[in-house]
Amino acid sequence: MALQWLILTYVVAAEAAVALLLTLPYPKLLKNRLVSLFSLIVQPALFIVPFSGFHLLDIYWKNEHRLECTSEICTADERDRYEKSIYKAQRNVILCVTAGLLYWCIHSICKYNKEIERLEEAEKRSKDE
Template sequence: MALQWLILEYVVASEVALVLLLTLPWPNPIISQIVSLTSKLLQPLSSLIPFAVFNLLDLYWKSEHRLTCTSDVCTQEERIRYERSLFKAQRNVILCVSVCLLYWFTYKICKYHKEIKELEAVEKRAKNL
């Protein structure tokens, strides 16, 4: 179980790095290379969205069927274990949601850069006429 969360952590870190690379003010030739490389990476990264959604649904199912430890019958160790499992579940929900959001941010930034490049080409052709 820990391997899937480790994978999602690495994916989130790489998506954050991609978004940072795309939003930094680079010269036009460099940003066009970064956008083209990122656009090529977007299709393989899209397979992570169903993976994150599946893990999110799994977390929801587990939270609905989790044994609660709120009565006086529970020992201190059981309460601590219950609270830790809640914290881990919350962290994992944040990971799943951030994978989806960062993918969307990366897609939109690449799309905007391509649209800007197309508009600049149209403007250049209009000036040359």
């Protein structure tokens, strides 16, 4: 399971880097090339949405069936282990939600840039006529 979280972490880092690259100001030609490149990558990268959704369901199921250590009988080690598992679950939820949000941001940025490019071409055609 740790390998899956590592993969999700790397995907989120890559999505953050791509979102940063798409939002930086570039010359028009370079911007269009970057948008077209990342638009080709966005479609196959859709796997991250069900992947993170599955992990969210897994976290929810584990949270519902987790043994609680709130009584006086629990040792300090058991309480620490319980709190650590809660913190890890919260971190993983944030990671899953971030993966979905960053994917949506990249998709939206690419869509809006393509729409701007299409409108500029239409404006250029109308000026030529």
